[in-house]
Amino acid sequence: MEFSSKLLENAVNEMSQLPGVGKRTALRLVLHLLRQPESQTLNLADSLNAMRSKIKFCKSCHNISDTDLCEICANPHRVANTICVVEDIRDVMAIENTSSFRGLYHVLGGKISPMDGIGPNELNIKSLVDKVKEGHVKELIFALGSTMEGDTTNFYIYKQIQECNVITSTISRGISVGNELEYTDEITLGRSIINRIPFETSLKS
Amino acid sequence: MEFSSKLLENAVNEMSQLPGVGKRTALRLVLHLLRQPESQTLNLADSLNAMRSKIKFCKSCHNISDTDLCEICANPHRVANTICVVEDIRDVMAIENTSSFRGLYHVLGGKISPMDGIGPNELNIKSLVDKVKEGHVKELIFALGSTMEGDTTNFYIYKQIQECNVITSTISRGISVGNELEYTDEITLGRSIINRIPFETSLKS
Structure with a gap:
């Protein structure tokens, strides 16, 4: 693709780094921004920068949060001894939407996937195992996607905590x-x- | 959609202003940026800001350009008396890709579409008519999309220049x-x- 402007080319190249956005889509999005008021582009850029530099992860469950401890972990009405293990924040949002779960979460940040170079050390597994070993957890619910990677991750965690006095379950x-x-x-x-x-x-x- | 972080929510909201990007897609894109190095988000934001604030439009053909006169208009080897009328920069790129046209372009910036509130004054029509009336144009090629709006725009321009000594054609x-x-x-x-x-x-x- 030949561009008549270096500035346009840079913007399209950066935009097309996003997953599922090719050069053509990136060009469409960027030309859309050019037709809108300058403030829209400014707001988009600012909000992305602010998010990337200032966002925090809950020190207990690793959910995305604006505070050290996320709203769910800080809520005294939640059942603190039941922990639901999920892959990422979207799963937390999905389960919260059902209003069927009153316990806490633990966000792994992914699944064990040697093909993608993701081993147990890249995920928040150690802090989960430590939490269980401290003895305050009664039940651990595995709620990862039903793929080979999900099953592997479940099993890896299970092997490390099977000696502990904790009930483990998976969503049906x-x-x-x-x-x-x-x-x-x-x-x-x-x-x-x-x-x-x-x-x-x-x-x- | 309930977000655990205001920063995340802002970024998702701004992202979902883009055409064809819903809240779910925006969340996916934003979470992807969070997993990438901070520099990627920074580069994206900077390139969008730079583009929006510094980009110029060619004073002759209204194509996007980094200079006052775009590369095509400034090229002495192009046939200056043949002008291809197109809707936007993507059409210029598409025609340039064919290597079948050696003349210049005139980018209207859209089509006449009363339904969307776009009248002739919102488009770069006057500068085109002026160019033709100066008498240096031999042929005008209409290359707008074959829709009712495209045909209307072609006809509107044709009516204004039909007295001039200029050949008009449309792409087949x-x-x-x-x-x-x-x-x-x-x-x-x-x-x-x-x-x-x-x-x-x-x-x-």
């Missing part, structure tokens, strides 16, 4: 609410038969 | 090279029959 897998059986993939359907629950229990949820 | 419409007839819409196919060209001419292009 099965067919989605409202889904037809015939369109469900066979692995999910097979698992949902193996992991069936008493009918009386299903009535309560 | 027809079925794309490599396309099957049966998949072409009927308006395009109908026009391509009406505007058929001598077979000998087609051999040369």
Whole structure:
């Protein structure tokens, strides 16, 4: 792509570093900004800079936060001895949206994935294990995505805490609410038969 | 969407102002930036700011440029008396890529579209008409998109310069090279029959 302006080219190149944004999309976005008032570009640039330089991570659960301890960890009404292990902040937001969980979270920051060069030391695993070993945790809920990397990460953490007096569980897998059986993939359907629950229990949820 | 951080929320809100970027995509992009080195966010913000505040438009053709006169207008080897009228800079880039045009451009900055509140005065039409009236232009090629707004804009400009001694043409419409007839819409196919060209001419292009 040949640009008539170096400034435009730089902006497009930087914009196209974002995931899922190619050169053409980047050009479209940048030309859009040129047509808008200058303040919009200024606000975008400022908010990105402010976020990147000032944002903090909760020292307890590693969730993104503006304070040292995030709102969830600092809330005395949450059940502090139940910890839900998630991959990133989007999972926290998704679970919070359900209003079904009153415990705390622990954000790993990713999943163990040797292919991408992510080992256990790149993730917030040690602080989780330490937390469990201190003995205040009653239950650990694994809520990672149901992929090979997710299962590996679950198992890696489980191996380190299995000697501790803590209940471990994973969120249930099965067919989605409202889904037809015939369109469900066979692995999910097979698992949902193996992991069936008493009918009386299903009535309560 | 509930955010655990005001800084994050601001960044997501600003990002989601971009066309085609919703809140979810904005969050994904912003979280990606958080995982990258701080310099990437800094470079992105700086390049956007620099572009928005320093970019110039060519005083002759209104193309985006770093100098007062863009590279194309300043090039003495281009045919200065043939002007191709386009909507925006992306069209200039597309036509330049074909290497089929050696004249100059005139970037209107949009199409006449009363529905969007864009009248002739919002576009760079007057400078084009003035250029033609000065008498140095031999041919004007209309290369706007083939929509109602494009046709309206072409006709509006044509009415203002029809008294002048200038040849006007539009780029040809027809079925794309490599396309099957049966998949072409009927308006395009109908026009391509009406505007058929001598077979000998087609051999040369």
